[in-house]
Amino acid sequence: MKPINVGLLGIGTVGSGTWEVLRRNADEIQRRAGRAIRISRVADKALARARTIVKGKAKVSADAHEVTRAKDVDIVVELIGGTGVARELVLDAIAHGKHVVTANKALLAHHGNEIFAAAQKKGVMVAFEAAVGGGIPIIKAVREGLSANRIEWIAGIINGTSNFILSEMRDKGLDFGEVLAEAKRLGYAEADPSFDVEGVDAAHKLTILSALAFGIPMQFKKAYTEGITKLTRADITYAEELGYRIKLLGITKINSKGIELRVHPTLVPARRLIANVEGVMNAILVKGDAVGATLYYGAGAGSLPTASAVVADLVDVTRLITADPGHRVPHLAFQPDQLSDIRVLPIGEVETSYYFRLRVLDRPGVLADITRILAQGSISIDAMVQKEPAGEKQVDIVLLTHRALEKNVDAALKKIEKLRTVLGKVTRIRLEELL
Amino acid sequence: MKPINVGLLGIGTVGSGTWEVLRRNADEIQRRAGRAIRISRVADKALARARTIVKGKAKVSADAHEVTRAKDVDIVVELIGGTGVARELVLDAIAHGKHVVTANKALLAHHGNEIFAAAQKKGVMVAFEAAVGGGIPIIKAVREGLSANRIEWIAGIINGTSNFILSEMRDKGLDFGEVLAEAKRLGYAEADPSFDVEGVDAAHKLTILSALAFGIPMQFKKAYTEGITKLTRADITYAEELGYRIKLLGITKINSKGIELRVHPTLVPARRLIANVEGVMNAILVKGDAVGATLYYGAGAGSLPTASAVVADLVDVTRLITADPGHRVPHLAFQPDQLSDIRVLPIGEVETSYYFRLRVLDRPGVLADITRILAQGSISIDAMVQKEPAGEKQVDIVLLTHRALEKNVDAALKKIEKLRTVLGKVTRIRLEELL
Numbered sequence: 001m002k003p004i005n006v007g008l009l010g011i012g013t014v015g016s017g018t019w020e021v022l023r024r025n026a027d028e029i030q031r032r033a034g035r036a037i038r039i040s041r042v043a044d045k046a047l048a049r050a051r052t053i054v055k056g057k058a059k060v061s062a063d064a065h066e067v068t069r070a071k072d073v074d075i076v077v078e079l080i081g082g083t084g085v086a087r088e089l090v091l092d093a094i095a096h097g098k099h100v101v102t103a104n105k106a107l108l109a110h111h112g113n114e115i116f117a118a119a120q121k122k123g124v125m126v127a128f129e130a131a132v133g134g135g136i137p138i139i140k141a142v143r144e145g146l147s148a149n150r151i152e153w154i155a156g157i158i159n160g161t162s163n164f165i166l167s168e169m170r171d172k173g174l175d176f177g178e179v180l181a182e183a184k185r186l187g188y189a190e191a192d193p194s195f196d197v198e199g200v201d202a203a204h205k206l207t208i209l210s211a212l213a214f215g216i217p218m219q220f221k222k223a224y225t226e227g228i229t230k231l232t233r234a235d236i237t238y239a240e241e242l243g244y245r246i247k248l249l250g251i252t253k254i255n256s257k258g259i260e261l262r263v264h265p266t267l268v269p270a271r272r273l274i275a276n277v278e279g280v281m282n283a284i285l286v287k288g289d290a291v292g293a294t295l296y297y298g299a300g301a302g303s304l305p306t307a308s309a310v311v312a313d314l315v316d317v318t319r320l321i322t323a324d325p326g327h328r329v330p331h332l333a334f335q336p337d338q339l340s341d342i343r344v345l346p347i348g349e350v351e352t353s354y355y356f357r358l359r360v361l362d363r364p365g366v367l368a369d370i371t372r373i374l375a376q377g378s379i380s381i382d383a384m385v386q387k388e389p390a391g392e393k394q395v396d397i398v399l400l401t402h403r404a405l406e407k408n409v410d411a412a413l414k415k416i417e418k419l420r421t422v423l424g425k426v427t428r429i430r431l432e433e434l435l
Numbered sequence: 436m437k438p439i440n441v442g443l444l445g446i447g448t449v450g451s452g453t454w455e456v457l458r459r460n461a462d463e464i465q466r467r468a469g470r471a472i473r474i475s476r477v478a479d480k481a482l483a484r485a486r487t488i489v490k491g492k493a494k495v496s497a498d499a500h501e502v503t504r505a506k507d508v509d510i511v512v513e514l515i516g517g518t519g520v521a522r523e524l525v526l527d528a529i530a531h532g533k534h535v536v537t538a539n540k541a542l543l544a545h546h547g548n549e550i551f552a553a554a555q556k557k558g559v560m561v562a563f564e565a566a567v568g569g570g571i572p573i574i575k576a577v578r579e580g581l582s583a584n585r586i587e588w589i590a591g592i593i594n595g596t597s598n599f600i601l602s603e604m605r606d607k608g609l610d611f612g613e614v615l616a617e618a619k620r621l622g623y624a625e626a627d628p629s630f631d632v633e634g635v636d637a638a639h640k641l642t643i644l645s646a647l648a649f650g651i652p653m654q655f656k657k658a659y660t661e662g663i664t665k666l667t668r669a670d671i672t673y674a675e676e677l678g679y680r681i682k683l684l685g686i687t688k689i690n691s692k693g694i695e696l697r698v699h700p701t702l703v704p705a706r707r708l709i710a711n712v713e714g715v716m717n718a719i720l721v722k723g724d725a726v727g728a729t730l731y732y733g734a735g736a737g738s739l740p741t742a743s744a745v746v747a748d749l750v751d752v753t754r755l756i757t758a759d760p761g762h763r764v765p766h767l768a769f770q771p772d773q774l775s776d777i778r779v780l781p782i783g784e785v786e787t788s789y790y791f792r793l794r795v796l797d798r799p800g801v802l803a804d805i806t807r808i809l810a811q812g813s814i815s816i817d818a819m820v821q822k823e824p825a826g827e828k829q830v831d832i833v834l835l836t837h838r839a840l841e842k843n844v845d846a847a848l849k850k851i852e853k854l855r856t857v858l859g860k861v862t863r864i865r866l867e868e869l870l
Binding site: 031135137141144146148289294296298307312316324329333338 | 726
């Protein structure tokens with residue numbers, strides 16, 4: 001059979017990895033796919049750099065539309081990133097009957113519904129294994145491997161930069177700012193790290209996982225997003241003493257009221273496998289009603305790991321390229337006319353457990369006031385530790401709660417912060433047992 | 436579209452789980468697959484029990500051929516187990532043009548080549564996600580998710596019974612026999628546990644993984660198999676002191692000489708995620724040249740988890756049932772005419788690290804004799820610990836080696852055991868860094 005021709009948009013980190021994997025594993029890939037897969041066209045503004053990589057073995061152009069509209073291109077791989085040009089080019093490729101492979105989580109989280117509808121209408125595939133968890137085949141696991149299950153929840157470490165920072169803060173007893181500087185030096189954090197450390201990147205990925213798990217459209221705007229910038233060494237240490245680790249988790253759950261969609265630092269029991277995922281690695285826990293808890297671990301970013309997912313998508317698309325669209329796995333796991341309109345819950349309606357840290361005056365009756373307010377808000381206490389004196393007549397109190405409604409917690413903390421004996425804001429970190 | 440009709444062979448533990456999952460998640464499954472999947476026929480010798488489960492909603496028969504040959508059955512699910520009747524029925528189903536889903540690792544390890552060839556000829560699919568790792572979608576991960584990679588090695592905890600026994604021996608400081616009795620009482624071990632504790636079950640599964648990873652035919656007879664029955668509390672404790680855990684691993688690797696295929700107790704660094712997989716859970720590490728190390732974790736057995744994999748296969752087969760065979764994923768990951776004849780290495784040609792435990796007379800020169808023999812065999816020592824006196828003028832020595840060739844180790848240990856100062860046999864456990 002004649003080779004599949006791929007048009008590559010963007011030959012930066014992941015693009016050059018894709019070029020490299022297709023080149024060095026060409027034989028292995030052809031033996032699996034049944035035909036050769038080759039990049040025949042590349043578009044990149046950095047023409048000279050692109051030419052150095054492809055060494056005359058593909059047509060290089062600065063005009064991406066030459067690729068999206070080329071008659072001799074079967075599949076367009078979008079590795080430009082962002083939601084502007086990338087959206088326009090992906091839609092253009094689809095309009096010209098090309099199948100699309102993309103690693104662009106921001107694009108899908110924001111414009112996935114529009115893109116999948118266009119692809120559906122045109123009868124082409126849009127594959128996106130590389131958009132979540134880098135080289136970990138998590139999209140395939142959720143969409144196909146666990147198709148027998150009602151998914152109950154997903155909780156994942158899906159941002160390597162944040163996990164690296166949290167691992168280093170704990171290991172070396174450093175503060176957020178110190179580790180961030182180190183991460184930038186090592187190339188684990190971008191010059192502007194806000195997408196990573198503020199949880200936005202994780203929320204993009206979680207939005208995709210949630211849609212696949214529960215058969216709902218992409219609803220990034222409804223995701224609750226909280227980053228790791230305010231975490232202190234003290235909280236990491238206190239959590240540790242109580243048997244927990246703090247991880248930035250993306251969590252999506254379904255219950256009788258709706259779907260939770262939230263990214264935030266989370267206390268996780270230290271003995272859980274996912275609590276022991278260190279450095280830039282990613283891991284995703286998926287709980288299904290039949291299979292129970294399953295976990296998927298690997299490199300969540302990087303040139304070759306991400307290329308591994310891009311090329312796996314190319315093999316899948318190649319295999320089904322001449323098949324009737326009915327034989328393909330639906331983009332969002334469920335048939336497009338079978339999506340559900342279950343609502344995404346605002347964070348106030350989420351029920352979880354909590355870690356609170358308060359600084360109080362070391363005076364009789366303080367604790368009675370606090371516990372009374374919590375009880376009034378139906379928040380029951382699971383554990384309490386009074387820490388060493390924090391200053392003259394001041395003391396830190398750490399509380400763990402049982403499951404409570406977030407809006408009740410908001411109200412209670414507001415009241416507690418008004419107590420004259422409570423100094424400053426209460427630190428609140430959510431806690432999940434993940435069972 | 437009209438429903439897919441499934442014929443079920445055997446409605447025991449996994450069969451009744453499959454019935455249950457298809458029933459309770461019928462809506463979810465139809466929304467994913469695009470059509471209903473229902474069990475219309477069941478064959479089981481225990482007629483009364485089968486009828487109690489299906490409650491008149493499927494035809495029940497004691498004659499399995501009524502199912503394999505029924506005109507109104509699209510897919511036959513084989514959950515009988517074993518390599519006798521199951522082989523005959525699977526081949527009969529294929530001969531009658533049925534697609535097959537099976538959880539039977541023994542059948543595939545022994546007769547997979549014959550079965551896949553028959554299926555290929557007839558143009559039907561044989562799906563077997565449930566044969567390895569229970570509900571973990573590991574077959575799909577290796578065969579599709581990592582298709583861009585040259586797989587370098589796989590190392591897995593793929594027998595839950597053995598892992599439960601090892602976890603309990605370590606946690607509770609018990610001996611093998613004590614924990615085995617407990618495992619039988621809890622239903623984690625069969626009355627005759629030899630397939631599990633002797634490594635045979637793990638070797639069946641490893642044979643399948645090795646074929647998928649390296650594109651070779653099934654070669655169960657060439658697998659090296661060693662169980663956990665001879666492990667002692669002392670070895671578990673000594674390993675722990677040196678920073679290692681002992682796990683029964685299935686390991687398959689490729690190198691320039693050939694393919695390693697071996698199941699044996701293995702020392703693994705305690706900080707590795709896989710070293711922390713406890714109880715009956717399974718986990719499989721897969722190392723690809725592009726993706727790096729990935730890990731897949733979940734329930735490796737049980738009614739509903741295994742049914743999760745069976746039903747996922749049913750969804751996959753349903754989706755491609757009217758597709759051209761060329762659109763399907765090849766049974767063994769590689770196109771059938773593209774299998775390789777790389778040889779499986781005998782255990783003597785395997786290179787790995789080792790843990791040795793010897794009891795010696797506490798006398799000058801003993802260690803010099805031992806280290807001289809090891810050096811002559813090109814076996815270099817990585818660490819050595821002398822344990823407390825084991826008796827009057829006797830002492831236990833524990834050695835860790837760097838990588839060495841197994842046949843050199845055999846020869847060296849033979850010489851060492853002939854020393855008058857060495858008492859009894861040397862305990863030898865292989866060690867893998869898994870990096």
